[in-house]
Amino acid sequence: MRRMRENMIRMITAACTLLLLAMTPCVLTTRAASDDSYYVRDDADLLTDEEETQLASRLRAISFAHACDVAIYTTEADVLDAQFDAFCAEYYESAGYGADGALYTIGMGHRTWDLYLQGKCVEALDDEAQEIIYEDVIDYLSAGYFNDAFMLYADDIEHYLKLYEEGGVAAAQPGTGEEDASELMQSHLPVEKPGISVTGILMSLLGSFGISGASVSAMKRGNKSVYRASGARSYLVQSSLAGTLQQTDTFLNNNIIKTPIAVAVSNSSSSRPGGMGGTSSRPRPTHTYRPTHRPPMSSSGTFRRTGGGGSHGRF
Numbered sequence: 001m002r003r004m005r006e007n008m009i010r011m012i013t014a015a016c017t018l019l020l021l022a023m024t025p026c027v028l029t030t031r032a033a034s035d036d037s038y039y040v041r042d043d044a045d046l047l048t049d050e051e052e053t054q055l056a057s058r059l060r061a062i063s064f065a066h067a068c069d070v071a072i073y074t075t076e077a078d079v080l081d082a083q084f085d086a087f088c089a090e091y092y093e094s095a096g097y098g099a100d101g102a103l104y105t106i107g108m109g110h111r112t113w114d115l116y117l118q119g120k121c122v123e124a125l126d127d128e129a130q131e132i133i134y135e136d137v138i139d140y141l142s143a144g145y146f147n148d149a150f151m152l153y154a155d156d157i158e159h160y161l162k163l164y165e166e167g168g169v170a171a172a173q174p175g176t177g178e179e180d181a182s183e184l185m186q187s188h189l190p191v192e193k194p195g196i197s198v199t200g201i202l203m204s205l206l207g208s209f210g211i212s213g214a215s216v217s218a219m220k221r222g223n224k225s226v227y228r229a230s231g232a233r234s235y236l237v238q239s240s241l242a243g244t245l246q247q248t249d250t251f252l253n254n255n256i257i258k259t260p261i262a263v264a265v266s267n268s269s270s271s272r273p274g275g276m277g278g279t280s281s282r283p284r285p286t287h288t289y290r291p292t293h294r295p296p297m298s299s300s301g302t303f304r305r306t307g308g309g310g311s312h313g314r315f
Contacts, residue, residue, distance in 0.1 A: 037056075044106065046106065058151065066158075071103050072150055077109055078109040079109055084107055084114050097118070103117075106146070116308070123164060140295050142295065145291070152287055155287045302314045
């Protein structure tokens with residue numbers, strides 16, 4: 001009886017331990033889901049409380065819908081431009097973000113921005129996508145309209161994550177399956193062209209000349225009335241050049257028709273709000289957010305790629 005009671009206690013203890021271990025990820029996920037600072041940490045105090053709450057809700061919805069961490073971090077830390085990307089990578093790790101994520105960081109110390117990517121976000125946000133995001137937000141950042149910039153960034157991130165999951169980014173790349181590889185190899189094999197025989201060409205030319213010469217000789221023998229003329233006068237008709245050439249100029253009218261030349265109007269302007277024109281061959285993101293400000297289009301921002309697949313610059 002005593003041994004049975006001890007076994008029962010061990011079983012209950014083991015069951016409780018397993019239950020606690022199973023609940024740990026749920027507790028962490030619930031904490032991250034309910035904590036706005038997990039998605040928006042505004043240490044530089046660039047947003048109002050209402051803006052911060054709305055932005056965190058937007059990023060939380062994107063993160064859960066696409067199984068990745070999409071977050072924004074602002075700081076007043078005095079980090080040099082050359083060290084800012086490493087600073088963002090360190091914050092990404094310390095904040096506990098997952099293997100798939102996109103962290104957009106604003107450093108007010110030297111007016112620096114950084115897009116740090118991990119996992120599938122590196123593939124979803126290729127060079128062209130990151131340049132479009134930069135074009136969409138840089139004027140707002142430079143003008144100090146940070147909430148507008150962050151909300152547009154959220155729209156762009158969501159657009160490219162959807163495009164990636166639907167296969168839009170990888171659609172232009174060849175497949176890696178055996179059938180695709182076989183077709184690719186067949187398409188690169190040299191095409192066999194029929195050979196050209198020099199002897200055949202010579203025989204054809206000789207045959208053509210022989211047939212032509214025989215035909216001309218037969219025609220010449222059949223025409224008995226041909227003789228060489230002594231001059232060209234026999235071809236002229238008598239008095240065919242006689243006569244007087246009269247020239248008369250007659251005035252008709254002086255009407256002048258003026259037709260204005262149409263001026264071509266360029267339709268190459270970008271669809272992004274308040275930004276610079278882009279040259280993207282891919283459809284640009286459709287922004288559900290409508291900015292509350294209209295920044296001047298005179299940004300002096302910079303853009304460059306980083307070694308980890310993200311991008312970095314000044315605003």
